[in-house]
Amino acid sequence: MTKLQTAAELIVVARPEADLRVPRGEAPSGAASASISSLTSLLKAANCELKPLFGATEERVSSWVSPSVRAAAPDHPDPALFYTLRGNLKNKEKLIEDLLNEPSVLGAYFKPPGEPPEMERVKAKDALPDAPLDLSPSPTPSFESRQGYLDAAPGGIEARFAWTKPGGRGDGVRIIDLEWGWNFSHEDLLVSSGGLLDGANASDTDHGTAVIGVIGGDNNGFGVTGISPSAQLSAISFVSNSSAQGIRKAADRLGAGDIILLEIHRPGPRATGSGQFGFIAIEWWPDDFAAIVYATSRGIIVVEAAGNGSQNLDEAIYSTRPAGFPSGWRNPFNRGNPQCGAILVGAGAPPPGTHARNHGADRSRLDFSNYGAAVDVQGWGREVTTTGRSWAVADLHNGGPSAWYTDQFSGTSSASPIVVGACAAMQGWLRAAGKPLLTSIAARNHFRASGSPQQDEPGRPATQRIGNRPNLRTLHSRLFPKLVIKDLKDSTKEVIKEKERKEAKELAKERIKDGIKETKEIIKELKEKDRKEVFEKDLDKLRDKARDTILGRRETPGSVPTPGLADRLEALETAVTGLLLTLQAGAPEPHFIDPELRPDVGGDLYGDSGYADGGS
Known part of the structure; x- marks a missing residue:
C-alpha cells in the first residue's frame, strides 16, 4: 500500500523588520525594499516562490493571532513570519545556505516527511x-x-x-x-x-x-x-x-x-x-x-x-x-x-x-x-x-x-x-x-x-x-471535589445506618433470648409449685415480667382470662420451642403472643414485617 506521509517542506522564517508582507497596494521601502529585492532575485534564480504558511496577508494573520499566542512564547517567531518554499528543492542544502545569508531571512530549515505513529508493519x-x-x-x-x-x-x-x-x-x-x-x-x-x-x-x-x-x-x-x-x-x-x-x-x-x-x-x-x-x-x-x-x-x-x-x-x-x-x-x-x-x-x-x-x-x-x-x-x-x-x-x-x-x-x-x-x-x-x-x-x-x-x-x-x-x-x-465530599457523607451515613440496623437486630435477638430465659425460669418455677392457688396468684405477674424483658420496656398488662394450669404450661413450652426454632433457622414463625394481646410497639420487634426502615 502507498506509504502515508506529508510532503517534505522547506520552511523560511522572515525577520519582522523585513516587511515581506505589507498592506495591499503598498510596497516596502528603504532597507526592507532592498532586502526583498535581494530575496526575490535568489528565489527567481532557484525557480522557487514563498507562500505564507498561516495566511495570505499579515493583517489576516494578526486578526487571528491573539496576544496570548505571542505571550506563550515571546521569543518565538510570530506566525505571520513563517513561509513555505515551493518549487525546485532538489539542492535543498545549497538553497538553505543561500537563504540564511539573506538579510531578510531569520531562519530556513528542511522538514522531513511526517508519518503515522503506528508501530511498523510486521514482517x-x-x-x-x-x-x-x-x-x-x-x-x-x-x-x-x-x-x-x-x-x-x-x-x-x-x-x-x-x-x-x-x-x-x-x-x-x-x-x-x-x-x-x-x-x-x-x-x-x-x-x-x-x-x-x-x-x-x-x-x-x-x-x-x-x-x-x-x-x-x-x-x-x-x-x-x-x-x-x-x-x-x-x-x-x-x-x-x-x-x-x-x-x-x-x-x-x-x-x-x-x-x-x-x-x-x-x-x-x-x-x-x-x-x-x-x-x-x-x-x-x-x-x-x-x-x-x-x-x-x-x-x-x-x-x-x-x-x-x-x-x-x-x-x-x-x-x-x-x-x-x-x-x-x-x-x-x-x-x-x-x-x-x-x-x-x-x-x-x-x-x-x-x-x-x-x-x-x-x-x-x-x-x-x-x-x-x-x-x-x-x-x-x-x-x-x-x-x-x-x-x-x-x-x-x-x-x-x-x-x-x-x-x-x-x-x-x-x-x-x-x-x-x-x-x-x-x-x-x-x-x-x-x-x-x-x-x-x-x-x-x-x-x-x-x-x-x-x-x-x-x-x-x-x-x-x-x-x-x-x-x-x-x-x-x-x-468535582464537592461531589466527592457529598458521596463520602452519604456513604458514611449509610454505614452508620447499616450499623444501627445491625445493632437493633442484635438488641431484638438479645431481648428475645432474655425473654426465653425468663420464660423457662417461670415454667420451672411454676412446675415446682405444689399449690394451685399460689400459681393462680402469681402467674399474671410472672408473665408480664417475661413480656417486659422481651420488649425492653414496662407495659400495663391487659385483663386476660386465666386458662387452666396444664393449658398454660403447654402454651408456654410451645412458645419457647417456637422461639428457639426461629432463632436457629432465621425464618419467621407465628408469634407466641396472640395479636390481640400485643402492645402497639411496632412490628419490627416481633419479626412480622421487618424493620421500619426496610432493614432485615
Missing part, C-alpha cells in the same frame, strides 16, 4: 492472517469485552465509570483528527461522524479508521464502543495540507474546550533512516510549535503523539538548535522553556495476558515509545481493539471494508486516541454541569497529577517517563 512471516471472511447475514458481534482499555483502573481508564456521569460519553465535544485517511462509512462510525472537513482522503484508510473507533465507535450493541461515543468526530487530511496548515485549519473550525488530535511524528536529529528509530513529536519544529500555540491559546486541547522513535527526549541533542532554526527557538521538550501546551502521549504496555499476549509489566514503557520529562501521560500501545485494520489485516473480524475490526492497533498511534477519549469525557462532564471547560494545559496538569502509575520492566524502568495511565474515576474526583 510477512510474522503477520497475523485476516479473520475468515464473514459471509453471514447476521449482525457483527460485540467486541466490547475485548476493549480492556475501557475497564476499571489500573488495567483500563475507567471509561465505564465515566459513562455513569452526565456528559461522560463526550456529549457536545467536537474532535478533529489530523492524519491521512478514514472510512467514515464504517458500520460502527455512523452516528457521530462529521466526516472529512478539509483535504483529500488517502486510499489507505486503515489508520484513521482505527483511531476514530477508539475515540468514538458507536454505542450500538455490536462491534466496538468508543471511549466517548457521543463526541462529534471529524477529520482534516495531511494529503493536501502541511502539518502546520492542518493544525491552523482545525483550530479555526473548533472552539474553546474542543480537541485536536495529532496522529503524526517525523524523523528528528537522531533518526538513522532505519524504520522509525529517532522519530519524535512534531512540536520540536518551529512552525508546528507556532501552529499548536495558536490552537491552545484559543482554549482548544491538543493531544500529540510523543512518537515511536525509542528516544530519550531529555537528551542534550534536542536542546541544540539546528542550523537554520530561528534564534528565538527553544527546545519545547524542556519544560523550563516556553511551551506550546500540547498533551504529549507515550505508549505503555497493556495488562499481561491481554488477547493471550504479554508485552511486559502493565503500564511499563514499550520499547519503541519516546520518553522523558515532557511526556505527560500514556495510553495502551499494544492490543487495542478497534474498527478498521492494523497492518492491512482485519485480524478480529473480516466483514468487508465497512465491517473490518482489529485487535492489534498499536504505537503512540493507539495510545493517543485513548487520551483524547478521556479528555472528551472530562469536557462532557464539565459541559453537562455548566462549569468552565478545561484548557489544554489544565487537562495536562490533571493527567500528570493523577492516574495509574507507570511500572518498571527490566531494561525499561519507570524513570524512563511516559506518565501515568488516565483514571477517569479519580479525574472526576479532581474536577
Whole structure:
C-alpha cells in the first residue's frame, strides 16, 4: 500500500523588520525594499516562490493571532513570519545556505516527511492472517469485552465509570483528527461522524479508521464502543495540507474546550533512516510549535503523539538548535522553556495476558515509545481493539471494508486516541454541569497529577517517563471535589445506618433470648409449685415480667382470662420451642403472643414485617 506521509517542506522564517508582507497596494521601502529585492532575485534564480504558511496577508494573520499566542512564547517567531518554499528543492542544502545569508531571512530549515505513529508493519512471516471472511447475514458481534482499555483502573481508564456521569460519553465535544485517511462509512462510525472537513482522503484508510473507533465507535450493541461515543468526530487530511496548515485549519473550525488530535511524528536529529528509530513529536519544529500555540491559546486541547522513535527526549541533542532554526527557538521538550501546551502521549504496555499476549509489566514503557520529562501521560500501545485494520489485516473480524475490526492497533498511534477519549469525557462532564471547560494545559496538569502509575520492566524502568495511565474515576474526583465530599457523607451515613440496623437486630435477638430465659425460669418455677392457688396468684405477674424483658420496656398488662394450669404450661413450652426454632433457622414463625394481646410497639420487634426502615 502507498506509504502515508506529508510532503517534505522547506520552511523560511522572515525577520519582522523585513516587511515581506505589507498592506495591499503598498510596497516596502528603504532597507526592507532592498532586502526583498535581494530575496526575490535568489528565489527567481532557484525557480522557487514563498507562500505564507498561516495566511495570505499579515493583517489576516494578526486578526487571528491573539496576544496570548505571542505571550506563550515571546521569543518565538510570530506566525505571520513563517513561509513555505515551493518549487525546485532538489539542492535543498545549497538553497538553505543561500537563504540564511539573506538579510531578510531569520531562519530556513528542511522538514522531513511526517508519518503515522503506528508501530511498523510486521514482517510477512510474522503477520497475523485476516479473520475468515464473514459471509453471514447476521449482525457483527460485540467486541466490547475485548476493549480492556475501557475497564476499571489500573488495567483500563475507567471509561465505564465515566459513562455513569452526565456528559461522560463526550456529549457536545467536537474532535478533529489530523492524519491521512478514514472510512467514515464504517458500520460502527455512523452516528457521530462529521466526516472529512478539509483535504483529500488517502486510499489507505486503515489508520484513521482505527483511531476514530477508539475515540468514538458507536454505542450500538455490536462491534466496538468508543471511549466517548457521543463526541462529534471529524477529520482534516495531511494529503493536501502541511502539518502546520492542518493544525491552523482545525483550530479555526473548533472552539474553546474542543480537541485536536495529532496522529503524526517525523524523523528528528537522531533518526538513522532505519524504520522509525529517532522519530519524535512534531512540536520540536518551529512552525508546528507556532501552529499548536495558536490552537491552545484559543482554549482548544491538543493531544500529540510523543512518537515511536525509542528516544530519550531529555537528551542534550534536542536542546541544540539546528542550523537554520530561528534564534528565538527553544527546545519545547524542556519544560523550563516556553511551551506550546500540547498533551504529549507515550505508549505503555497493556495488562499481561491481554488477547493471550504479554508485552511486559502493565503500564511499563514499550520499547519503541519516546520518553522523558515532557511526556505527560500514556495510553495502551499494544492490543487495542478497534474498527478498521492494523497492518492491512482485519485480524478480529473480516466483514468487508465497512465491517473490518482489529485487535492489534498499536504505537503512540493507539495510545493517543485513548487520551483524547478521556479528555472528551472530562469536557462532557464539565459541559453537562455548566462549569468552565478545561484548557489544554489544565487537562495536562490533571493527567500528570493523577492516574495509574507507570511500572518498571527490566531494561525499561519507570524513570524512563511516559506518565501515568488516565483514571477517569479519580479525574472526576479532581474536577468535582464537592461531589466527592457529598458521596463520602452519604456513604458514611449509610454505614452508620447499616450499623444501627445491625445493632437493633442484635438488641431484638438479645431481648428475645432474655425473654426465653425468663420464660423457662417461670415454667420451672411454676412446675415446682405444689399449690394451685399460689400459681393462680402469681402467674399474671410472672408473665408480664417475661413480656417486659422481651420488649425492653414496662407495659400495663391487659385483663386476660386465666386458662387452666396444664393449658398454660403447654402454651408456654410451645412458645419457647417456637422461639428457639426461629432463632436457629432465621425464618419467621407465628408469634407466641396472640395479636390481640400485643402492645402497639411496632412490628419490627416481633419479626412480622421487618424493620421500619426496610432493614432485615
